[in-house]
Amino acid sequence: MVCLMSLAKIRLYVDHPLGPGQSLPLEEGQAHYLFGVMREGQGARVLLFNGRDGEWLAEVTEAGKRKGVLACLEQTRPQTGLADLWLLFAPVKKARTDMIVEKAVELGAARLLPVATDYTNSERLRRDKAEAHVREAAEQCGALTLPEVADMAPLARLLSDWPAGRRILWADESAPPGGPLAPLGKAAPDPWAILIGPEGGFSQAERDRLRSLPFVTPVSLGPRILRAETAAIAALTLWQATLGDWR
Amino acid sequence: MVCLMSLAKIRLYVDHPLGPGQSLPLEEGQAHYLFGVMREGQGARVLLFNGRDGEWLAEVTEAGKRKGVLACLEQTRPQTGLADLWLLFAPVKKARTDMIVEKAVELGAARLLPVATDYTNSERLRRDKAEAHVREAAEQCGALTLPEVADMAPLARLLSDWPAGRRILWADESAPPGGPLAPLGKAAPDPWAILIGPEGGFSQAERDRLRSLPFVTPVSLGPRILRAETAAIAALTLWQATLGDWR
Structure with missing residues (x-):
């Protein structure tokens, strides 16, 4: 590059x-x-x-x-596309949310979906500001395509209307540690989405719901508690390395 | 957690x-x-x-x-240790260097070594400030051990005095894309070090030197240009997932 x-x-x-x-x-x-x-x-x-x-x-x-x-x-x-990977994330404090957006572009997510969860710290995300960050990050990192930024939506509604055939890689703090690559190694490349929670994690009701959904794959990101933006970068990295455009 | x-x-x-x-x-x-x-x-x-x-x-x-x-x-x-993983990084702008330090703790690096390279933007790193960041990040992420912060040293000198038996995973922007997990999948767990360059990458002389060293494994982190802190997080993630304490 x-x-x-x-x-x-x-x-x-x-x-x-x-x-x-x-x-x-x-x-x-x-x-x-x-x-x-x-x-x-x-x-x-x-x-x-x-x-x-x-x-x-x-x-x-x-x-x-x-x-x-x-x-x-x-x-x-020549023009190339992005892997069909979405990032669902709960907005956190401003500087760290900006970072999630910047890193999602660097790591090649195709669509950013801010979600409202039970413990979401921030009620809204200014889409125009996020789009400006996307543009700046894409200019910087050499991306050929800008990921799309969706309007913020409640997680429960997104899950109810979830598109058939798209899988979710869920960064689950309560998952037993071990083998984040194992579930990805056997999977089909795309379409996928990565789901990252807010600083407080997911509520018990949300965890029960996510565990019951056949298209959701929980994954442990190690024995330490990762901040939201670290979890987003780590999960995007693992996906790109096993199923995406880093292979 | x-x-x-x-x-x-x-x-x-x-x-x-x-x-x-x-x-x-x-x-x-x-x-x-x-x-x-x-x-x-x-x-x-x-x-x-x-x-x-x-x-x-x-x-x-x-x-x-x-x-x-x-x-x-x-x-x-009970007390547990960290995997024997070092992170060699060139200090960049302050906020992004702070982030490298914070994320290295979250991702379980055992030793942080700031290195001066040919294109290093920043000539020094205040070790006391870095140690305060390490402590704060460890308190936050539930780590049981603080990684050690070394004094800044020239990369060339570190490579000359490199300890026998420790391998280097080098985030090489000029490596052909493809398969970042392949070289790690067959490797022994530790000791290892990850090497991340400054925003301008490595000089031709540094790249030639690194390529000539038998203990250095170059790795491509995808088709986009990652910022230094993104590359650090991505490389730490890949190492922990394949050889470290996320397995």
Whole structure:
């Protein structure tokens, strides 16, 4: 990945078609970042992606105070998709929730679903802020696709309407320790979802419900108590290494 | 783990023997935290550990403004050790370095070694601050042992003096993707070390050196560029799940 980034230091997500000879306007915020903050100007090279047309090396052809125009030079990577993995997580304190979002992008989750559980500490998650974090993390980590952010929903309702054929890997603090890889090693690759609870864990009623569902696979993440964001990163890592795009 | 924490909400590391009938003074900072911040008083119950005598339920027998006395009631868990796993990491920005330290404790590393590499962004790491983070993280995650924090050392020197018999799992951004679990699946459990680079990765000279060493196993952590703390958590997770105390 290092070699690709060396073509251009700055990598931007744009919501515009990319292709040979394509030129496109910069958003005001990106123009400010590129010309005001990063001190780039005409002739500067950046990498662009839009989630559909792969990654392109582009050149600044016009640089204004809060506007600019880019021209695509050549495709640096073809478009690829993400593994069909969702992350269901209970929002925690702001900085740690931001981290869950950032890490989910780095680790290739395709959809982020904030869930309200019995012990959820935070009642809401601002979807627009989460989407801005997703975009920033994707620009940083070289992802070609932005994961989707869903509106916050109660866990009970998500489980009632759960789509057929999608399995849940449940980071279960009460699971007996041992062998987090064993249940994944024999499983089909996707679709899957990972479920991470809030700092207080899941209530007894939630644990009973989860244990009764045939599509839920509990997994122990070791003998220590992991914070929510650590559990999210660990579970995403195990899934990607056994069933996802790290294989 | 949840059941143990419900005996007492507060868990403290103390540098004092713990045993049946043992009483011990509280440090000034801990007395302030317990009585001033948490509003606890005489009769309050806390969990104690010292890295040697397991975990003990204790009761506050004297509560003063900045002092106090605890008495051990009963052992809640016997002492266990950590897997013999070191984490070598290049300090990055402060908040992210703090996170590496916190997560290394949660994920059961036994020794943290800050390393200076060719592209290390930060020249030093305050060992006393790192040790305070280690203590706080261990109190929070239920660990029974504090990992040791080493003084910062140049990577080249560490590699020259590398102890015989200890292997290194190297998070290598330039490794071809695929199969991070394969090299671990066939390996002996420990001693091991994980090596994580700074945000800029390793220099060509460092990569050549690492590739030439027979005790170094490069591993790819997927197709995206992981931040240093994400790579540390992911590598610790993979090691613990295949060779460590999550098995």
